[in-house]
Amino acid sequence: MNEDELLARLRAVDPALARRAPAPDIDRLLETVMATTDVHTQTSQPSRWQPRLLAAAAAGLIATGGFITWQATHTTASHPSAAPLALTVQHTDEATRCAAPTVDILRSNTTAFEGTVTSVSGGKVTFRVTHRYRGDDLSGGVTMKQSMRLEDLTFAPGERYLVVARKGAVKPCGGTVGAEPDMRRLYRQAFESER
Amino acid sequence: MRTDSRVESLQKQEHARSRERRYEALVRVVARPLHRYLLRRTHLNQVDDVLAETMLVLWRRLDDIPGMPAESAPVADQVLPWCYGVARGCLANTRRAERRRLRLVERLTHMASPSPPPAHANDHEDLYAAMGLLGEVDREVVLLWGWEELSPRAIAEVTGLSPNAVSIRLHRAKKKLAAALERKNGTPVGHKADEGRSNR
Numbered sequence: 001m002n003e004d005e006l007l008a009r010l011r012a013v014d015p016a017l018a019r020r021a022p023a024p025d026i027d028r029l030l031e032t033v034m035a036t037t038d039v040h041t042q043t044s045q046p047s048r049w050q051p052r053l054l055a056a057a058a059a060g061l062i063a064t065g066g067f068i069t070w071q072a073t074h075t076t077a078s079h080p081s082a083a084p085l086a087l088t089v090q091h092t093d094e095a096t097r098c099a100a101p102t103v104d105i106l107r108s109n110t111t112a113f114e115g116t117v118t119s120v121s122g123g124k125v126t127f128r129v130t131h132r133y134r135g136d137d138l139s140g141g142v143t144m145k146q147s148m149r150l151e152d153l154t155f156a157p158g159e160r161y162l163v164v165a166r167k168g169a170v171k172p173c174g175g176t177v178g179a180e181p182d183m184r185r186l187y188r189q190a191f192e193s194e195r
Numbered sequence: 196m197r198t199d200s201r202v203e204s205l206q207k208q209e210h211a212r213s214r215e216r217r218y219e220a221l222v223r224v225v226a227r228p229l230h231r232y233l234l235r236r237t238h239l240n241q242v243d244d245v246l247a248e249t250m251l252v253l254w255r256r257l258d259d260i261p262g263m264p265a266e267s268a269p270v271a272d273q274v275l276p277w278c279y280g281v282a283r284g285c286l287a288n289t290r291r292a293e294r295r296r297l298r299l300v301e302r303l304t305h306m307a308s309p310s311p312p313p314a315h316a317n318d319h320e321d322l323y324a325a326m327g328l329l330g331e332v333d334r335e336v337v338l339l340w341g342w343e344e345l346s347p348r349a350i351a352e353v354t355g356l357s358p359n360a361v362s363i364r365l366h367r368a369k370k371k372l373a374a375a376l377e378r379k380n381g382t383p384v385g386h387k388a389d390e391g392r393s394n395r
Contacts, residue, residue: 006373030219
């Protein structure tokens with residue numbers, strides 16, 4: 001038996017070919033890891049809590065049999081048929097400098113989510129919602145019409161943002177920001193503590 | 196002073212974003228091969244959990260991954276061996292935990308049932324028997340060569356052995372497998388297992 005024959009025998013029993021398992025959902029995997037590992041981006045110093053947080057995150061995933069823990073009640077995957085929610089950036093004449101968002105500012109909104117921008121075209125930004133904090137079904141995605149720019153915020157395809165709106169209007173200083181770990185924590189503090 | 200802290204905050208945010216982008220590029224390159232690696236070595240119902248754990252470790256150790264570029268997308272061949280090594284470690288941890296759990300269940304029920312053979316085991320009984328003759332490390336070396344199609348150098352990175360040790364183990368293991376299969380099938384021994392392929 002030569003090397004090629006041996007290789008052919010091994011490949012014939014390759015479980016990855018025999019098992020018809022679906023390919024991993026990479027987007028969901030990414031979102032789960034991002035949502036559970038904010039702490040690691042905040043400090044370069046090893047923390048005594050880090051292994052525990054990591055273990056807790058992994059245990060949470062294991063206990064629920066996959067990647068669905070964080071998204072189970074918020075995911076878009078199971079209801080792809082809903083119509084997109086249309087938001088509009090509220091126009092103000094004032095040249096505003098925004099104060100840093102607070103829990104109270106965030107809570108004054110009726111819609112809150114984290115989403116990835118899928119397209120920016122003609123002043124309209126389209127989001128795929130990766131985590132819903134507050135509001136109705138967002139599984140159909142969200143569109144946002146920009147009549148004016150939000151302070152310090154440029155929407156770019158592929159980037160993640162945390163978005164809040166009140167009755168369909170996105171306020172210039174309402175707390176819509178890039179999805180940074182510290183802002184995610186603030187959103188969680190604002191919306192997840194009330195669950 | 197306030198401007199300094201704002202600049203610092205913006206720099207931190209940019210760093211965090213850049214790290215997320217690098218990680219996403221990595222995951223898009225390695226997730227599927229790692230998923231296949233785990234499919235080949237553990238129960239279907241454990242694959243997703245071990246993959247998630249592997250990904251958490253990769254996020255934490257993003258800056259330690261050999262071959263991980265600072266800006267551009269990583270090249271699979273350069274980053275995968277190290278990532279396979281992480282998956283291997285996570286799998287070993289899961290197996291240890293599983294063994295502890297099974298020992299406990301066994302003690303509780305006084306029953307030990309052998310795990311069922313794969314559905315197509317009968318068709319390849321001789322190969323499974325031959326693989327059973329190899330030690331655990333040699334078996335993993337052969338499978339990394341046969342299934343993951345890795346070179347001895349890459350296998351060394353996965354297993355922590357030296358490339359030289361891998362080459363020796365791989366050569367011996369292939370010879371042993373071929374001899375066992377030939378004995379079983381009545382093929383004349385002497386048709387060498389290391390013939391017919393380029394050196395990889």
